[in-house]
Amino acid sequence: MSILNATQVQKPSVTKADDLLFPVELVPVGAIFDDGNYTRSNNYQAVVRTDTNEVLGIHGKGYNLLSNAEAFDAFDEALHESQLDLSGMTVKNEIANYGAKSFRTYTFPAHTVQVGRSDDETQLKLQIINSYDGSTSFSSRVGGFRLLCSNGMVIGKTFMHASIRHTKSLDIKSVISKLDETINVYLENANQWQQWSNQRISLYDLEAVVKHFAEGNEKLEQSLIENYHQEAQEIGQNLWALFNSFTHWTTHFPVREASQHNAASIRLNRELRVQRLLESNEWKRLAA
Template sequence: MAHNINFNERTGRYSFFSVQQKAWHDLGQIVEEYPTSGEAIEQAGLDYEVVKSPLFTKGSGVIETADGIEIGNSELEVPNYFANIRTDNNAVLGVVGKDYHIVQNREAFNFFDSIVGGGEGILYETAGVLGKGERIFITAKLPGYIRVGNGDDITEKYIFLTTSHDGSGSITAAFTPIRVVCQNTLNASLRNMTNVVRIKHTSGAKQRIENAHKIMGLANTLSDQLEDIFNEWAKVKATDQEVRKLIQLALCPNREALGHIKKGAEDELSTVFKNTVEDAFAYAMVSDSQQTETTKGTLFGAYNAVTGYFQNVRNYRNDEAKLQSIVMGGTAKSKSQKAFDLCTAFALDGAETLNLN
């Protein structure tokens, strides 16, 4: 199943909910009103718990018993390893070590509820379960906005959290602003600052989640700085040629391609890369969201062309791959970071940044 959204046989529903509009796929529950954390847990099929169970394997060969020696099978406990199991259907989600601490789905919501005290102001947008239940994700809208220009260009502030029950990764939370006019995810990581927090599944993980009000401070700091930066970029003019060159440099796949770009040897570039650049540039030129006062012919519009390409144009293998690429530190996020760095340099040094002079 390409979308990898869990189908809960007990309820007969897909384990996903979204407020008002479908996201990523056409499955799950679409609700009209923002739910409480308890309602979100139920609507998204997150109302199950996980337990660690001793792990056993089969042994064979010669077995010594009180009656002598027998040939047969034996059940052997695997030391220091456990199976994580869903208690509602006994699905095995993964194998973990003795120091692994389970953070239940309900406890993951404490991250959000503790940000502004009891969840006041937190609006749960989406949540869901992937695979058999080994990974969950939650997206919540925070109070306030990032406003660019005269205020018509609004970016809402979101925090995204995902965690796994199979031992494959940490509890991860990221501040993610989304541009409302085009639903464009802007994953801007500011220099000398992180917008991603990772908590290992070890002793004390639950307490660290409940101290998440610190993340709210980080989100506000990020959004305040982003608002200032984006408003400055909206005032910086960029020609079509400069926009195309910025896109080309941001999407550059390797040093060899970068060398060809600097030498002006575009014939040496791969067809795949050239097509990618042209698709992103076309988005910059014709997308409705790129024709506003703050985006058309501006540095802010050039940055949005890169992030918008990954969110709205590029084809992904499936929706989980898209999620990984954009939010969880994949290709889209790294290229968006590159675009952010290029735009920052362009705002300071102009076209010299793009080797156009």
């Protein structure tokens, strides 16, 4: 016996990375027996991407479909009603696992802070995530876009997380109502980054924290230390340089070719791993 959804599954076609508004629908989940008989489940349903017939997730009967179009359009509208200065705002879209998870990242040049030296600037960044596979709820993450990086974007610490599950009680307003809080939260953390830029660290502390983070991965350990020394040449031997060696890894460490379709999710998992480091006793000891 094989378990299928009611729509014939086909190999997904290649789509543009910035195409978040592909069509989806909920369809019944059932089973086809060897004799050709079919039975339909009353307890499970599938999210199907109808332009490729890719099954993006299997859920219980209480699941409520929140489409990317609904989620991201509502957030865009809320942004324009918020107190955020949208001058020069840029938007980047990404998908993972053929659309099972989608990311929209906004960068706000009008909200720029200086950390350490005069040319080390970080812009406010807001990332929205929606998934059809149940891996995450509709959520928002606030961070920074550091301009002083020859290789491009470096994502900073996540310091606000608001989420809502895909259920019949979905109320998207409980997420977008937090938008006006982001500036204060961002500035509070910018002050923390400024403190880190004034906190020197020893080679011993550097190696201890990196070893703790790498968990036996010698290649990662070496890469982080090399990144730190590169950062330190620019901004000094301090905690800010160490922090940016980790965030540089989240974005720029290679993703295997076979995993490129999931690169956005891999980067997210790396960022969450760095976040756990920032909450660890090892990091708090250095930042005290």
